[in-house]
Amino acid sequence: MKSxxxxxNKGGVGKTTLVYHLAWMYSSRGLSVLVMDLDPQANLSAMFLEDQRLAELWEDGExxxxxxxxxxxxxRTGDIAPPHVEMIGKKIGLVPGNLALSRFEGLLSENWSKCLDGEEAAFRVITAFHRIMRQAAAGIHADVILIDVGPNLGAINRSALIAAEQVVLPLAPDLFSLQGLRNLGPTLLDWRRGWRKRLAExxxxAGIDAPTGEMQPLGYVVMQHGVRESRPVKAYGRWLDRIPGVYRExxxxxxxxxxxxxxxxxxxxSMLKHYRSLMPMAMDARKPMFSLKPADGAIGAHVEAVRACHDDFLALAERIAARSGFAVS
Structure with missing residues (x-):
């Protein structure tokens, strides 16, 4: 099982859309997938669930x-409670997000430094996401865990990334994504070093199930680049050319x-194209773009776009699996 x-840390690059579609693609290939929504905006949960069901989960309170x-x-009354896993079909399990997750930020910040003093309670706080994730994954016998986080470098994301064995970086071909990449790289290195220093303490x-904090970069995905005659348009091309060098550095x-x-x-x-009108259609149908049918409105030129979308996401899913070390049939 890989996480x-x-x-x-730059928003609007299609990160949540990427996680949503990869979850459906892996499940369509027979894998059991756990999806963790650790973005306080909970957009991924909203993609998977009807508003009424999401409201019920938020209002349940238990x-x-x-x-x-x-x-x-x-x-401060105990340790983590057993997680609820919302099943999406037979093969996707979702640990739903919640806007109230932002309240956990302060506690994570406070306990990060306390780990250096060897405080057991501090380690229980910092490892909470990891332990929730592992319990949820064991419950559905997950083959792979996909983690969605918000676009920032705060304490919630630090704890979420520490729980991840590997990291995929979605990018847009623009100045802001490149600058985000320059901030993100050193931050991942600092978090990795900082966690290893704390693990030693x-x-x-305590017997705490703690992550190793590998955060191994798997690679990057360029989202929604413009294409003209099978080549990126000039406005995007100037930024695409710079991505390989900035990623390495x-x-x-x-x-x-x-x-x-x-x-x-x-x-x-992968360099995923902008699938234009497919995404609104998919949101209305509450299914991935590559599963759209004529009954959903995918007719005419859309049929070929759906087929191309399927092939693109399958190739990406296989590439990520190969680098992570799990099989996709």
Whole structure:
């Protein structure tokens, strides 16, 4: 079982859409998938669930979302509660997000430094996401865990990324994504080093299931680039050309005098096209773009677009699986 986070501190790059579609793609290939919505905006949960069901989970107050599992820690009355997993079909399990998750930020910040003093309670707070994730994954016999986080470098994301074995970086071909990449790379390195330093102080008698904090970069995905005659339009091309070099310098810390073109870069997992009208259609049908049917409005030119979307996401899913070490049939 592999845990993979999808992260960029620049918002609007299609991160949540990517996680949603990969979850459906892996499940369609027979894998059991756990999806963790650790973004306080809970957009991923809203993509999977009808508003009425999401309202029920938020209003339950006992065992509906990730916040309910954290509630004993937030109230300082105990450890994590068993997580609720909302099944989406037979093969996707969702640990729903909640806007109230932002209340956990302060507690995470406070206990990060306390781990250096070997405080057991602090380690229980910092490892909460990891332990919730593992319990939920065991309950559905998950083959892979996909983690969605918000676009920031705060304490919630630090704890979520520590729980991830690997990280995929969604990008848009623009200045802001490149700048986000420059911030993100050193931050991941700092978090990795900081967590390993704290792990050395964890009391052995505590018996806490703690993550190793690997956060191994798997590569990047360029989302929604414009295409004209099978080539990126000029406005995007100037930024695409810079991504391989910035990724090596900022994320891998292995700058090269001349980085390869993005089409030849082994770290580029995919360049996903903008599927134009498919996404609104998919949102109305509450299904992934590559599963749209004529009854959903996918007729005419849309039929070929749906087929191309399926092929693109399948290729990406297989590439991520190959690098993570799990099989896709």
């Amino acid at each position: 993979i986070a999808f992260f960029n 065992n509906g979302t990730v916040v309910d599992s954290l509630r004993p820690l937030i109230a 964890m009391p052995s008698q 900022a994320v891998l810390d292995t700058p090269e005098a001349k980085a390869p073109a993005i089409e030849e870069d082994p770290h580029c997992l």
